[in-house]
Structure formats: C-alpha cells, structure tokens
Amino acid sequence: MNGPNLNLLGTREPEIYGHETFEEYFNGLKGKFDQELDLYYFQSNHEGAMIDKLHEVGFSYDGILLNAGAYTHTSIGLADAISSIKTPVLEIHISNVHARESFRSHSYLSPKCKGCIVGFGLKGYELGLLSFL
Ligand code: DQA
Numbered sequence: 001m002n003g004p005n006l007n008l009l010g011t012r013e014p015e016i017y018g019h020e021t022f023e024e025y026f027n028g029l030k031g032k033f034d035q036e037l038d039l040y041y042f043q044s045n046h047e048g049a050m051i052d053k054l055h056e057v058g059f060s061y062d063g064i065l066l067n068a069g070a071y072t073h074t075s076i077g078l079a080d081a082i083s084s085i086k087t088p089v090l091e092i093h094i095s096n097v098h099a100r101e102s103f104r105s106h107s108y109l110s111p112k113c114k115g116c117i118v119g120f121g122l123k124g125y126e127l128g129l130l131s132f133l
Pocket of ligand 1: 092
C-alpha cells in the first residue's frame with residue numbers, strides 16, 4: 001500500500017525516488033513471485049481511504065507492505081489502524097528517511113510495525129515480500 005504522492009513515482013523527484021513508475025515495478029514483482037504470493041496494490045492520497053483499506057484487508061491478508069509517504073510522520077490515525085488489525089504491517093521507505101530532513105526521522109508507524117525497510121529504493125518492497133515467505 002502506497003500513500004500520498006507515490007502515484008507520481010517515476011516523475012516525482014527522480015533523483016530521490018528513481019525513474020520507474022510503481023506500476024512497472026509492481027508488474028515485475030508479480031511476475032517474480034507468481035508461484036508463491038498473490039500480490040495486490042493499493043495507492044491513495046487520502047489518509048481515511050488508507051485507514052479504510054487497512055481495516056478491509058487487515059483481518060484476512062498475510063502481510064501488508066506500507067509506504068505511507070508523508071503520513072508516516074504525521075498520522076496517529078494510521079498508527080492506530082495498524083494497532084487495530086491482525087495482519088502484520090511492514091513499513092517501507094524508498095529513500096533513507098534518516099539521511100534527509102530531521103522531520104522525516106520520526107515515524108508514528110514504526111513502533112506498530114513488524115519491521116522497517118528504508119533506503120533501498122524500490123527494491124525495499126521486494127525485500128519486504130521476502131520476509132513474508
Ligand atoms: C517516503 C519518505 C517520506 O518522508 C516522504 O514523505 C515520501 C516518500 C519514501 O518512500 O522515501 O512521500 O515515504
């Protein structure tokens with residue numbers, strides 16, 4: 001699940017987030033994990049829609065990879081949603097949030113998540129999937 005502004009991957013600040021769209025990357029992942037995992041992608045720029053989706057899938061899916069974008073640093077609502085569901089959530093950040101502005105170092109979500117992967121580019125999503133195999 002990707003949060004705000006991540007629909008613009010590929011064109012958004014490519015020096016930080018790279019040149020690939022998430023759809024291209026995700027199709028590659030689906031091909032790679034074809035035999036082992038059923039993968040679904042959801043993106044929203046709206047905090048409430050993300051909370052609704054966590055509630056919807058969070059009692060039946062095996063795992064959720066969540067890049068909440070800027071809501072990572074602001075959203076107690078998302079943190080509470082992670083605490084409220086059964087499915088383990090893994091926090092992903094494409095960039096190394098600890099090497100950027102200081103406000104990006106704080107996450108309301110990390111304490112509620114199974115683990116965090118930051119700074120490995122889009123590859124972080126694949127690393128996250130491996131942890132669920
Ligand atoms: C991000 C890091 C956040 O600080 C930022 O607001 C994003 C993307 C990342 O994947 O590196 O939107 O979550």
